[in-house]
Amino acid sequence: MNSWLANRRDTRRRVVDTSSFPFLGRFFGQVVVFNLAALDTEDQQFRPRGQFNIWGFTAQSTGLFAVEIKISGFKGKRFNRAMVSGNTAGTAQRPFFLPEVLTAEPDDDVVISAVDLSAAANTVNFLVLGALNG
Amino acid sequence: MNPQTNELWFTYVTPFQVLLANADSGTLGLSINRGGDFILERLVAVSTGTFKTQIGDGGISLNFTSDLVDSRLMFGTAQLWMPVIPAYRFPANGSIAYRVVDLSGAGNTIQLGFIGRIVGIGTAQPQASTGHPKSQSASAPPPGGFVSADAALAAFHHR
Numbered sequence: 001m002n003s004w005l006a007n008r009r010d011t012r013r014r015v016v017d018t019s020s021f022p023f024l025g026r027f028f029g030q031v032v033v034f035n036l037a038a039l040d041t042e043d044q045q046f047r048p049r050g051q052f053n054i055w056g057f058t059a060q061s062t063g064l065f066a067v068e069i070k071i072s073g074f075k076g077k078r079f080n081r082a083m084v085s086g087n088t089a090g091t092a093q094r095p096f097f098l099p100e101v102l103t104a105e106p107d108d109d110v111v112i113s114a115v116d117l118s119a120a121a122n123t124v125n126f127l128v129l130g131a132l133n134g
Numbered sequence: 135m136n137p138q139t140n141e142l143w144f145t146y147v148t149p150f151q152v153l154l155a156n157a158d159s160g161t162l163g164l165s166i167n168r169g170g171d172f173i174l175e176r177l178v179a180v181s182t183g184t185f186k187t188q189i190g191d192g193g194i195s196l197n198f199t200s201d202l203v204d205s206r207l208m209f210g211t212a213q214l215w216m217p218v219i220p221a222y223r224f225p226a227n228g229s230i231a232y233r234v235v236d237l238s239g240a241g242n243t244i245q246l247g248f249i250g251r252i253v254g255i256g257t258a259q260p261q262a263s264t265g266h267p268k269s270q271s272a273s274a275p276p277p278g279g280f281v282s283a284d285a286a287l288a289a290f291h292h293r
Contacts, residue, residue, distance in 0.1 A: 023220040029199040029208065046200070055219055058207040092177070092207055093214035127199070127207040131220050 025133030034124040036116040045111040050134015054102040059089035063118025073108035163229040176249035177216040179209035183238025192231030
């Protein structure tokens with residue numbers, strides 16, 4: 001944990017040393033699907049069946065969208081506003097790795113807010129990747 | 135095989151699944167039968183169209199995703215593979231469960247690749263050298279349990 005934090009503070013490092021990464025749990029992906037109308041905003045939430053240590057996102061959609069992620073137990077914001085999907089989620093070929101592991105405790109809700117930017121109907125598949133401990 | 139760690143780099147590959155338009159393969163299994171536990175680190179696939187998929191540990195009926203997921207979110211390619219973090223340990227004589235459903239609306243030929251390491255070949259108590267404190271302290275890791283994916287993630291960053 002200590003070396004992980006130390007590496008996080010060292011912004012000169014291009015490759016993160018993950019030797020002490022707190023990946024507790026087993027590999028798990030939570031699927032979230034949005035069927036957005038034009039310029040619509042929709043929230044979807046899920047409650048993990050245990051502690052969920054989220055390390056990244058992948059997404060695929062039929063149009064441009066913006067997304068914001070919140071965890072109910074964490075009062076601070078992770079985004080000041082929704083950000084376009086291309087800068088929030090990758091694909092299986094290049095998942096978006098979070099700068100630090102985002103932990104949702106068993107009583108927390110993970111809330112994903114998606115906003116259509118395509119001005120047309122938009123189907124969004126969003127995959128929250130992490131380690132489920134429980 | 136690496137004689138020091140008793141590990142073998144290995145890929146379990148599904149047969150080509152030929153699906154009709156919008157067809158569902160149902161849950162299929164791939165046996166872990168190479169003499170040791172298998173630590174899954176990378177997911178790759180090739181197909182002639184898009185598909186939905188769900189994979190898991192067939193031995194204990196454990197899915198790795200909450201639902202069927204678009205293949206583009208879950209399976210990469212040889213050049214740009216999807217990392218499994220934390221890497222997942224399938225016990226010897228277990229199975230990888232997989233299911234594929236066509237999304238393309240046309241015939242679809244699909245092959246999945248599960249890339250990782252076989253560990254503890256020929257030993258009664260296989261032990262992975264993962265560097266993870268939990269796995270180092272455990273005398274015999276439980277089958278189907280998790281292991282650290284430090285090496286997989288480091289390799290991902292350096293590919």
